[in-house]
Amino acid sequence: MSTIIRRIGQVRLLAYGLVLILVIHLALVAMPSKTITIAAGPESGTYYQNAVAYRKVLEQRGYRVQVVPEKYTETIAGMVNDPKSGIDVGFVAQELRIDRLRNIVSLGDIELEPVFLFARRSLSAQKKIGSFSDLKGLRVVLPPERSVTSQAVSQIFKLCNVSRDNTVIEYRELDDAIRQLEAGKADAGIFMLGADNKLVAGLAKNPELKLIEVGQIDALVKNIPFLQHAVLPAGIYDRERNIPPADVQLLAARVSIIVKKSLPPATVYAVMEAMSEVHRAGNYVSQPREFPSYLGTELPLHPLAPEFYRVGTPWIFNNLPPALANIVDSYLMPMLALWLLVGLRRSVSDVDGFRHFLQMALSLLMLKWLQRRARLGQPFAARETWMLARIERWIARHDKSEAVRQALAELQAGIRRQPG
Structure with a gap:
C-alpha cells in the first residue's frame, strides 16, 4: 500500500512539474521583447528626429530602443515587412504595393511633410x-534616388x-545635396522634410535662396493620391524679418507609422502612446491634436488602433509592466474561466441550477473574449479551438439561452470573415 501511495505521490509531483513547465513556457511566449528597433531616415532628416523623440518616450516605459538610420527611405517598408530584418517600426510617406507587404500594418498618420522647392x-x-x-x-539636386523625396x-x-x-538632375545624400545648393553648385533643390526641420529653416533663412510656391497644386494632388495641399504660414521661420513673406501653398505627403503585424499588443500600445505624445501639439503645417490620426491612412490599419484613438490604452497595458500586461491579456481570461469551471464541478456539482447559471455566464464571458480575438484578426490556436468546442458541446446539450446562442453565432460569423 505504501508503495502505491508513494507512486501516486510521484505521479502527482510529475504532473505538477509538467504544469509548471507549461505555465512558464506560455508566460515566456507571451512576454514581449524589451527591445524595439525603428528604421528611420538619415540623421538630419525628420524621420530620424521623430524616432529619437519616440525613443525618449519608450525608454521611460522600460523599453530599449534602437534607431537605425537609412538613407534609402523608400526601402523602410520592405525592411519592416521582412520577418528576418529585426526592424519593428518604420516610417512611410509614399504609395505602397500593399499586395507585396503582407506583414505590416499602420498605426496611423503622424504629420504632413511638405515638398519644398528652393531656388x-x-x-x-x-x-x-x-x-x-x-x-x-536647370541643374536640380535631390536626395538619393531611392529616397521617398525622389x-x-x-x-x-x-x-x-x-x-x-x-x-540636369543630381541625386546626393541629404546633407550633401543641401551643401551643393547653398554653395551655388545647383540652381534648385527639392526636399521633403517636416516643416519644422532645422535644415528647412536654414534654407528658408538663407538670403541666397528663395522658397518657391509652385502652381497647379490641386491638379498634381488629383494625379498623385498620397500627396495633398498644405499651407506654410507667413513669418513662421522668422517673425521679425517675416520669413516667408506670405503664406506658401505647398504639396505635402502624409507620413504614417508602420509596424510588424506580429508586434505584441503591449509594444503596439507603447508605440502609439509615443506617437500621441510627440505629435499631438502639431507643427508648422498642422493644428494641435490633428495628428496622430488613423482616418486618412490608406494602409491596412492595426486592429488595436481605432480603439486606442477612441478611448486610449486599456487599463492593463496602462498600469502593468509590458511583460505582465501581455501575459494577462493572453492567458488570464481563459485560465480564470477554466479554474472556475473545474472548481464548480468539484464543489457545487449537486446544485444543478446554480451550476447551470454559472456555466452559462462563463460561456458568455469566454465567447466575448474569443469574439475580441476574432475582431483583432488574431488566429485561433489549439487552446482557443478547444475552448470553443467545449462551449459548443455544452450549449448543444444543456443550454437554451438565446444570449449564449447569439454570442456563439456572432463569433462563428466573425471567424468566417477572417482572411484565409
Missing part, C-alpha cells in the same frame, strides 16, 4: 520659376514633362 535668387533675373515645369534646363518628385516630374533629357 537661387539670382535665377529670378533670368527665369521666373512658378511651377515644376519651369525647372526644365520617388515623389519623379512622379511630379513625369506629369510636368521634366526629365534627364531636358534637365
Whole structure:
C-alpha cells in the first residue's frame, strides 16, 4: 500500500512539474521583447528626429530602443515587412504595393511633410520659376534616388514633362545635396522634410535662396493620391524679418507609422502612446491634436488602433509592466474561466441550477473574449479551438439561452470573415 501511495505521490509531483513547465513556457511566449528597433531616415532628416523623440518616450516605459538610420527611405517598408530584418517600426510617406507587404500594418498618420522647392535668387533675373515645369534646363539636386523625396518628385516630374533629357538632375545624400545648393553648385533643390526641420529653416533663412510656391497644386494632388495641399504660414521661420513673406501653398505627403503585424499588443500600445505624445501639439503645417490620426491612412490599419484613438490604452497595458500586461491579456481570461469551471464541478456539482447559471455566464464571458480575438484578426490556436468546442458541446446539450446562442453565432460569423 505504501508503495502505491508513494507512486501516486510521484505521479502527482510529475504532473505538477509538467504544469509548471507549461505555465512558464506560455508566460515566456507571451512576454514581449524589451527591445524595439525603428528604421528611420538619415540623421538630419525628420524621420530620424521623430524616432529619437519616440525613443525618449519608450525608454521611460522600460523599453530599449534602437534607431537605425537609412538613407534609402523608400526601402523602410520592405525592411519592416521582412520577418528576418529585426526592424519593428518604420516610417512611410509614399504609395505602397500593399499586395507585396503582407506583414505590416499602420498605426496611423503622424504629420504632413511638405515638398519644398528652393531656388537661387539670382535665377529670378533670368527665369521666373512658378511651377515644376519651369525647372526644365536647370541643374536640380535631390536626395538619393531611392529616397521617398525622389520617388515623389519623379512622379511630379513625369506629369510636368521634366526629365534627364531636358534637365540636369543630381541625386546626393541629404546633407550633401543641401551643401551643393547653398554653395551655388545647383540652381534648385527639392526636399521633403517636416516643416519644422532645422535644415528647412536654414534654407528658408538663407538670403541666397528663395522658397518657391509652385502652381497647379490641386491638379498634381488629383494625379498623385498620397500627396495633398498644405499651407506654410507667413513669418513662421522668422517673425521679425517675416520669413516667408506670405503664406506658401505647398504639396505635402502624409507620413504614417508602420509596424510588424506580429508586434505584441503591449509594444503596439507603447508605440502609439509615443506617437500621441510627440505629435499631438502639431507643427508648422498642422493644428494641435490633428495628428496622430488613423482616418486618412490608406494602409491596412492595426486592429488595436481605432480603439486606442477612441478611448486610449486599456487599463492593463496602462498600469502593468509590458511583460505582465501581455501575459494577462493572453492567458488570464481563459485560465480564470477554466479554474472556475473545474472548481464548480468539484464543489457545487449537486446544485444543478446554480451550476447551470454559472456555466452559462462563463460561456458568455469566454465567447466575448474569443469574439475580441476574432475582431483583432488574431488566429485561433489549439487552446482557443478547444475552448470553443467545449462551449459548443455544452450549449448543444444543456443550454437554451438565446444570449449564449447569439454570442456563439456572432463569433462563428466573425471567424468566417477572417482572411484565409
